[in-house]
Amino acid sequence: EIVMTQSPATLSVSPGERATLSCRASQSVSSNLAWYQQKPGQAPRLLISGASTRATGFPARFSGSGSGTEFTLTISSLQSEDFAVYYCQQYDKWPRTFGQGTKVEI
Amino acid sequence: EVQLIQSGTEVKKPGATVRISCNVSGYILSAYKIHWVQQAPGRRLVWLGLVDPDDGQTMYAEKFQGRVIITADTSSETAYLSLSSLTSEDTALYYCATDVYGSYMDVWGTGTAVIVSS
Numbered sequence: 001e002i003v004m005t006q007s008p009a010t011l012s013v014s015p016g017e018r019a020t021l022s023c024r025a026s027q028s029v030s031s032n033l034a035w036y037q038q039k040p041g042q043a044p045r046l047l048i049s050g051a052s053t054r055a056t057g058f059p060a061r062f063s064g065s066g067s068g069t070e071f072t073l074t075i076s077s078l079q080s081e082d083f084a085v086y087y088c089q090q091y092d093k094w095p096r097t098f099g100q101g102t103k104v105e106i
Numbered sequence: 107e108v109q110l111i112q113s114g115t116e117v118k119k120p121g122a123t124v125r126i127s128c129n130v131s132g133y134i135l136s137a138y139k140i141h142w143v144q145q146a147p148g149r150r151l152v153w154l155g156l157v158d159p160d161d162g163q164t165m166y167a168e169k170f171q172g173r174v175i176i177t178a179d180t181s182s183e184t185a186y187l188s189l190s191s192l193t194s195e196d197t198a199l200y201y202c203a204t205d206v207y208g209s210y211m212d213v214w215g216t217g218t219a220v221i222v223s224s
Contacts, residue, residue: 034210043201043214044151087151091209095167096141098151 002026002090006099013078013104021102023071023088031067032092038101039084047086048073078104108132110202110215117221123190126218128202130183136160138212139205140185142176145217146198156205157185192222 003026013019023033035048037058046055048064051071061076075082083106088099113127128140142154155166159178166174175188185202200218203211 032209036211043217044211045214046210046212049210089151089210094165095169096153098153100150 001095002029002093002097004088004090004097004099006086006088006102008102009100010103010105012106014106015080016077019075019078019082019104021073021075021086021104023066023073023099025069025071025090028068029090029092032090033064033066033071034089034091035064035073036087036089037084038087044087075104108204108213110204110213112200112202112215112218115219115221117223118192120193120222120224122192122222123188124192124196124220126187126200126202126220128185128187128215130185130204133204134180135178135183135185136180139208140176140178141203141205141211142174142187143201143203143211143214144196144198145201146195149198154187154189154200159185189220192220194222196220197222 005024007022031051033051036044037047038044052064063074065072085101085103087101109131111129116124118124136159139156139158141156144152154170155176157164157176157178164176173190178185202215204213206212
């Protein structure tokens with residue numbers, strides 16, 4: 001199965017700063033990569049699909065890029081509501097697999 | 107608005123079977139596939155499998171083959187996850203999620219906690 005590896009495990013950022021999260025696949029997944037946001041006590045929520053297409057309800061400060069094996073999620077100017085855990089997931093091959101998550105904290 | 111409402115917390119003994127439900131609203135169950143995902147404490151999200159409610163076809167993760175059964179009842183707009191031979195390793199939150207395009211998980215359910223303890 002495809003192993004997804006995220007870095008860093010924890011990212012400490014101040015409000016207003018830029019956050020860059022990485023996700024690497026053990027083999028190419030083309031652009032079949034999604035990002036999810038999960039806040040404490042809540043279910044994950046689709047943030048990005050197709051590596052770069054933002055889901056409904058998320059502002060433009062969230063952007064995704066990459067293809068093949070290397071992907072990046074960028075939050076341009078962190079707001080208080082953005083502090084959460086972010087997961088990447090590949091949907092190129094079965095089984096669907098997730099990264100271990102990056103916690104974005106203050 | 108698409109919503110997936112899951113059944114409540116389950117406490118089971120080792121070796122038992124748990125059945126979790128996922129009732130959908132805001133769309134017709136048969137329109138989209140349903141995934142099930144496990145989130146155990148301190149561990150990454152793990153995909154268990156999916157069902158196509160339109161024809162009942164299923165696909166399961168190899169790790170759970172033989173222990174997992176996913177079904178869908180279109181008459182009640184509800185999908186189900188059954189997991190048998192439970193161990194403490196199965197203590198986790200379980201989520202259902204829709205899949206509109208046969209790919210990623212668009213909308214997630216409310217989650218169901220399963221606690222396996224003797």
